[in-house]
Amino acid sequence: MLIDAHSHLNRYDLVGEGALDSALGEITQHRIFTISNSMDLPSYERNLAIGEMCSLVLPIFGVHPWNAPKYADRLKDLSEVTERSFMLGEIGLDFYFVKDTSEYPDQRKVFEFFLAAAKEQEKIVNLHTKGAEGAVLELLDRYHIPRVIVHWYSGTLDVFKELVARGVYFTIGVEVLYSTHIQTIAQEIPSRQLLTETDNPHGPKEFTDTPGMPVLVKNIIQAVADARKTTVEVITQTVQSNLLRLTRDDPWLVDTCVKVLEEH
Numbered sequence: 001m002l003i004d005a006h007s008h009l010n011r012y013d014l015v016g017e018g019a020l021d022s023a024l025g026e027i028t029q030h031r032i033f034t035i036s037n038s039m040d041l042p043s044y045e046r047n048l049a050i051g052e053m054c055s056l057v058l059p060i061f062g063v064h065p066w067n068a069p070k071y072a073d074r075l076k077d078l079s080e081v082t083e084r085s086f087m088l089g090e091i092g093l094d095f096y097f098v099k100d101t102s103e104y105p106d107q108r109k110v111f112e113f114f115l116a117a118a119k120e121q122e123k124i125v126n127l128h129t130k131g132a133e134g135a136v137l138e139l140l141d142r143y144h145i146p147r148v149i150v151h152w153y154s155g156t157l158d159v160f161k162e163l164v165a166r167g168v169y170f171t172i173g174v175e176v177l178y179s180t181h182i183q184t185i186a187q188e189i190p191s192r193q194l195l196t197e198t199d200n201p202h203g204p205k206e207f208t209d210t211p212g213m214p215v216l217v218k219n220i221i222q223a224v225a226d227a228r229k230t231t232v233e234v235i236t237q238t239v240q241s242n243l244l245r246l247t248r249d250d251p252w253l254v255d256t257c258v259k260v261l262e263e264h
């Protein structure tokens with residue numbers, strides 16, 4: 001079984017007619033277990049519906065840092081939904097793409113809301129850290145979140161090493177095909193903390209000019225295998241057992257993620 005631990009399946013609606021059906025077709029055909037992250041309330045509603053269509057899709061709720069200003073003053077409205085979600089994501093901070101520093105306090109407020117919920121509800125978090133890796137590290141320490149997936153890490157090797165030391169799992173994605181920095185990170189992640197992702201459909205677009213399709217994860221696995229001087233089979237097996245280890249004892253995931261991973 002292949003693992004795409006960070007995708008946005010709801011966004012295939014924006015790609016065009018039939019795009020979601022094609023994506024779900026690939027997920028089923030190639031057996032790609034997919035964690036579909038949300039960026040706000042409407043995207044979560046859509047992801048829940050998509051999760052009903054395919055047993056290999058795990059919909060999760062989060063508010064992306066780009067949307068933090070919309071939700072910072074209505075966090076109460078998120079409580080019930082947050083409580084129902086299997087995992088929390090996509091959440092985090094972004095001080096790179098968001099240039100307007102007046103938005104940063106809202107980003108922190110929303111992120112801390114989710115970290116407090118993750119702590120209290122013992123949930124896994126799926127994190128965006130672009131340009132804010134040090135600040136994210138500080139907050140993870142403050143909230144003592146034990147199970148963390150960091151998506152598309154592209155920060156310094158210093159902060160990377162700190163995150164590694166805390167047992168964080170990392171999803172390597174499309175940039176491993178193009179960037180030597182990401183290849184180095186892919187090489188340095190301890191075997192037990194390695195996961196794969198696509199950030200489909202729009203994440204890959206900045207590299208390929210076209211929206212990514214789920215089967216892209218195979219190219220990513222190949223590139224990770226190349227960076228680590230090993231085989232596709234080893235990476236596939238490693239990533240599957242890592243996600244299983246991360247989720248195995250999670251009461252929120254035992255009937256979904258764990259069941260599917262154990263069956264394959």
Ligand SMILES: [Zn+2]
Pocket residue numbers: 006007008037090151199203
């Ligand atoms: Zn994402």
